[in-house]
Amino acid sequence: xSKKKNSSGNGIVYSTDPNFSFEPEHxxxxxxxxxxxxxxxxxxxxxxxxxxxxxxxDGFVGKDEDIEKLGKELKxxxxxxxxxxxxxxxxxxxYKEKVIKWLQDWGYKKTK
Numbered sequence: 165x166s167k168k169k170n171s172s173g174n175g176i177v178y179s180t181d182p183n184f185s186f187e188p189e190h191x192x193x194x195x196x197x198x199x200x201x202x203x204x205x206x207x208x209x210x211x212x213x214x215x216x217x218x219x220x221x222d223g224f225v226g227k228d229e230d231i232e233k234l235g236k237e238l239k240x241x242x243x244x245x246x247x248x249x250x251x252x253x254x255x256x257x258x259y260k261e262k263v264i265k266w267l268q269d270w271g272y273k274k275t276k
Contacts, residue, residue: 196226199271206264206275218246219260221253221267241266 179186202224209220221238224231235248238255242262246255255263267275 194225194227196230200273202226202272203274204267204272204276206260206267208258208260216256217258219255219258219263221255221263222251224251224253238263238266 204224205222207220207222209218210216219242221235224234231251231253232248235246235253235255238253239246242255242257242259244256244259246253248254264275
């Protein structure tokens with residue numbers, strides 16, 4: 165059986181309060197900083213991955229579409245899989261040195 169997902173994502177199912185009115189949260193997306201202003205951290209991680217190594221890029225500030233695009237470019241350059249979750253880019257495998265080099269070539273100067 166598949167679980168039905170709440171389309172609004174708010175978690176409220178029912179309220180017995182007759183005066184209750186739901187007001188959805190309005191989250192404003194941050195503008196994407198220029199590559200020179202981004203402070204990205206690249207590290208290797210194995211936690212909760214069954215001993216498998218992933219290269220983790222953290223610290224991106226900006227829109228979801230932009231981090232998805234950057235993640236796709238990095239995965240394509242490495243020739244491997246990965247994902248973008250919670251503002252972090254995960255690239256499967258040990259590609260730390262290559263990722264840092266590519267990010268610096270693309271203008272991300274504050275990358276460590």
